[in-house]
Amino acid sequence: MTFADFGVPSMLIDILDKQGITSPTPIQAATLPDSLAGRDVLGRGRTGSGKTYAFLLPLVTRLDAAKLPAMPRKPRALILAPTRELVGQIHAALKPMADAAGLSTIVVYGGVGQGPQTTGLKKGVDIVVACPGRLEDLMQQKYCDLSAVEVTILDEADHMADLGFLPGVRRIMDKTPQSGQRLLFSATLDKAIDVLVKRFLTNPVTHEADSAQSPVSTMSHHVLHVSRDQRVPILVDLASAPGRTVMFTRTKHGAKALARQLNKSGIPSVDLHGNLSQNARTRNMAMFHSGKATTLVATDIAARGIHVDDVALVVHADPPTEHKAYLHRSGRTARAGAVGTVITMMTDDQVRDVRDLTRLAGIKATTTKVHGPDHPMLVQLAPGERTTPGGLVADVAPSGGGSSTGGNAQRKRARKTGETNGQSRRGNPTGGSGSAGGSGGGQRRRSGGGGQGAPAGAPSGGSRGRRSGGGNRSTSGSTGGRSHSAASFSGR
Known part of the structure; x- marks a missing residue:
C-alpha cells in the first residue's frame, strides 16, 4: 500500500517523495491506519525502522485538519524525546511538513539559554518537541501550559526509562488532557513501558513490526x-x-x-x-x-x-x-x-x-x-x-x-x-x-x-x-x- 492509500494528505506525500520515501516501512504501514483514525497507539520497532514518520504524519495531518491558530504558551501538540540530538532530528524531519501545513514548531531542551524558547512559547506555537527536563522547568515558570495539547507523542520511551526520566515524563503527561490522542513508540516493550501505557493510553492498539530482539537482516x-x-x-x-x-x-x-x-x-x-x-x-x-x-x-x-x-x-x-x-x-x-x-x-x-x-x-x-x-x-x-x-x-x-x-x-x-x-x-x-x-x-x-x-x-x-x-x-x-x-x- 502507498501513503495515499492510508489517507496521508498529498502535500505530505510530496515532501516524502522529495526525500526519496515512496512507500511505508512495516512500522508505518502497521500504525498509520489507527493513528490517522485518532486512536491511541503503542508501536514497537527497531531503531531505523521509520518510527519518526509513523508519528509525524498523523500528527501534522490532525493539526492541519483543525485549522486552529497557535495560542500563546499553549501548544497543541507535544513530542517528548530523551536526548537533545534526537529532539533536533525529529524537528528536522517535522519542519518541512509543518511549514507546508502552516504550523509553527519549537525545540525545547537544556544546555542552551532558555530565552529563544520562552520567547517562542509566549508568541504561540503549535508543536513543541522537547526533552523532559527543560520542559518541566518552563512549565514551572509558567511559560508553557499543556492544557490544550491534542496529541502527545513519546519517542524512544524505553530509553527515557533507562535514563531515569519516567518520573518527569509522568508529571508532564499528567498535565495533558486525558481526552487527547497519545502515541508511544519504543524499540523495546518492557515493564517500565507498561507503567506508562496503563496510566496514560486509552484502549491502545499495539503494533510490533519485528521481533523484540530482531537485528537488521542486512x-x-x-x-x-x-x-x-x-x-x-x-x-x-x-x-x-x-x-x-x-x-x-x-x-x-x-x-x-x-x-x-x-x-x-x-x-x-x-x-x-x-x-x-x-x-x-x-x-x-x-x-x-x-x-x-x-x-x-x-x-x-x-x-x-x-x-x-x-x-x-x-x-x-x-x-x-x-x-x-x-x-x-x-x-x-x-x-x-x-x-x-x-x-x-x-x-x-x-x-x-x-x-x-x-x-x-x-x-x-x-x-x-x-x-x-x-x-x-x-x-x-x-x-x-x-x-x-x-x-x-x-x-x-x-x-x-x-x-x-x-x-x-x-x-x-x-x-x-x-x-x-x-x-x-x-x-x-x-x-x-x-x-x-x-x-x-x-x-x-x-x-x-x-x-x-x-x-x-x-x-x-x-x-x-x-x-x-x-x-x-x-x-x-x-x-x-x-x-x-x-x-x-x-x-x-
Whole structure:
C-alpha cells in the first residue's frame, strides 16, 4: 500500500517523495491506519525502522485538519524525546511538513539559554518537541501550559526509562488532557513501558513490526579478537576506509581520547558525549552530517536517535555492558533497508562478556583473530582505498578530540579491496572509486620511513615486506615521527 492509500494528505506525500520515501516501512504501514483514525497507539520497532514518520504524519495531518491558530504558551501538540540530538532530528524531519501545513514548531531542551524558547512559547506555537527536563522547568515558570495539547507523542520511551526520566515524563503527561490522542513508540516493550501505557493510553492498539530482539537482516556482525596494543592501529585502519564510521566507547574520556588519536593519525574525527556543551555537540554532529568529519566517536548518548545517512560501519571500540545497548548502537547502520557492518573489538579479558552479549542480543557474529592492521579481514569488512586526509584542528573540534596533523597528512594507503566482498562500502563495485577519493584497488602505500611511525606492537623501521594476498606495499615519505599508542577507551 502507498501513503495515499492510508489517507496521508498529498502535500505530505510530496515532501516524502522529495526525500526519496515512496512507500511505508512495516512500522508505518502497521500504525498509520489507527493513528490517522485518532486512536491511541503503542508501536514497537527497531531503531531505523521509520518510527519518526509513523508519528509525524498523523500528527501534522490532525493539526492541519483543525485549522486552529497557535495560542500563546499553549501548544497543541507535544513530542517528548530523551536526548537533545534526537529532539533536533525529529524537528528536522517535522519542519518541512509543518511549514507546508502552516504550523509553527519549537525545540525545547537544556544546555542552551532558555530565552529563544520562552520567547517562542509566549508568541504561540503549535508543536513543541522537547526533552523532559527543560520542559518541566518552563512549565514551572509558567511559560508553557499543556492544557490544550491534542496529541502527545513519546519517542524512544524505553530509553527515557533507562535514563531515569519516567518520573518527569509522568508529571508532564499528567498535565495533558486525558481526552487527547497519545502515541508511544519504543524499540523495546518492557515493564517500565507498561507503567506508562496503563496510566496514560486509552484502549491502545499495539503494533510490533519485528521481533523484540530482531537485528537488521542486512546487517553483518563481526567480532575482532585483538591484543590491547593493536586496538588503535586497527581502529585507524577501519576509520580510514571510505564512508562514514561511528565508533562507540564506554566512557566520555575514552571517546575524547580515541577521537584525538584518530585526528593525530590524519582521520577527520569528532566526538560526542555528555561533557560537551550543546553548541559543541551541535557543531560536531553538523561536521559529521556534512562529511567534514568522516568518523564520529561517541558514548551511548549517540546509540539512540542519531540519524545519519550512509553510515556503513559501526565499531564497538569498547563492547557495551548489556545487549540492548549493543542493538541500539548497532542500529546506527543498515538504516531504512541499507546494508551495514558492525564490528566489536574484543581483547582476551573480554571474551566471556562478548560471548554473553551476542547471545543475549540474539545475533550470530563471526569471530576473527586479528594481529594487526594488515590482516586481510579488515579489507573485507571495510573495503576501499585507505585515506588519511588530515585530522581536524582544535578550533574546528573544540571538544578536545581534534589535535591535528592538518594538511601534512596527505598520504594515501591503497590496498586490495577484497574481491570476496564484491561491493565497496558505498555500494560501488570493487575497485571503483571510494568516497574519500582515488581508485579503490591496486597497491597499498603506507607512510613510514626511518625507524619510526610503526603501529604499537609492530616491528619498527622501513618496509616490512609483502603481505600474502594483499598486493605490494612500500614506504613513501615520512609522518614526522607519528606513532600509535595503545588506548584505554573504557577508562580502565
